[in-house]
Amino acid sequence: MLVLIAASAVAVEVPMLRKTLVAGNWKMNPGSLAEATELASSLAAHEARDVIVFPPFPFAHAVTSVLGGDKVGSQDICHLDTKGAFTGEVSGPMIAALGIKTVLVGHSERRVFFGDDDDVVAAKVKQTLALDDVTCMLCIGETRDERDQGITVDICNVQLSKALAGIDAALMDRVVIAYEPVWAIGTGLVCEPEVAQDTHAAIRTCLAAIYDEDIAANVRVLYGGSVSPASVDDIMSMPDIDGVLVGGASLVPDSFFRIIRFEDPKATAIAEEGVKNIVQPVSA
Numbered sequence: 001m002l003v004l005i006a007a008s009a010v011a012v013e014v015p016m017l018r019k020t021l022v023a024g025n026w027k028m029n030p031g032s033l034a035e036a037t038e039l040a041s042s043l044a045a046h047e048a049r050d051v052i053v054f055p056p057f058p059f060a061h062a063v064t065s066v067l068g069g070d071k072v073g074s075q076d077i078c079h080l081d082t083k084g085a086f087t088g089e090v091s092g093p094m095i096a097a098l099g100i101k102t103v104l105v106g107h108s109e110r111r112v113f114f115g116d117d118d119d120v121v122a123a124k125v126k127q128t129l130a131l132d133d134v135t136c137m138l139c140i141g142e143t144r145d146e147r148d149q150g151i152t153v154d155i156c157n158v159q160l161s162k163a164l165a166g167i168d169a170a171l172m173d174r175v176v177i178a179y180e181p182v183w184a185i186g187t188g189l190v191c192e193p194e195v196a197q198d199t200h201a202a203i204r205t206c207l208a209a210i211y212d213e214d215i216a217a218n219v220r221v222l223y224g225g226s227v228s229p230a231s232v233d234d235i236m237s238m239p240d241i242d243g244v245l246v247g248g249a250s251l252v253p254d255s256f257f258r259i260i261r262f263e264d265p266k267a268t269a270i271a272e273e274g275v276k277n278i279v280q281p282v283s284a
């Protein structure tokens, strides 16, 4: 994706830069409200890049008070467009009332342990995007068995197509994809960066088929699965990886801070290229 920049009466091309995003999914952690607010407070000092954390629902209000709604996400949302007798569920309007601006949908733990099938995931995407100014972080990814069968891209394409069915192109600026190979989650087995890159590129191809090239080039696609301080720089050096969704390491402040401070060779290269282009002299 290229954009035109007018400089000194010439239009020069520089690559489009997608904003990076680091997300920390606390899952059913930490064990107390005091720990949750302490974790949030330590994070408040590290604001250099786009960072979001997903605390458990009971801690969401306190964490939002510390970090602000822009930096806090909801781990789930009810798939129904209603209120009433649905014990344990949390509706979209309830989440929005907290000022939360991102909702995680389709995490493999929801799919595997709580039966969120593709239809439920699609309904949750719709409920999220029905909220004003709220982003949906949609998780997709294959199991070990599916990777071994060589059907990773097929699985991602099906999950993407079903989750986004009926979602208007105009809403896609509020969708972030998180590619999480299920076999890499919580196992310490990080997908090789080049292997993840291939899948990210395939996800963009799928988005282009569903929508168009512009949307495919602009949607942020994160990687998740055992991301650590040791692996983040290599992962983030891949051209189609725009950020990371971190589980375990997001609960350890020093680890998460290092992940947030990942080296960003793409931004550096693009910034240098952009400067070079902008100072390019006008030819006679």
Ligand SMILES: O=C[C@H](O)COP(=O)(O)O
Pocket (backbone or CB within 6 Å): 025, 107, 180, 184, 185, 186, 187, 188, 224, 225, 226, 227, 245, 246, 247, 248, 249
């Ligand atoms: O939502 C986060 C992912 O499931 C990754 O978790 P993990 O970093 O503990 O593997």
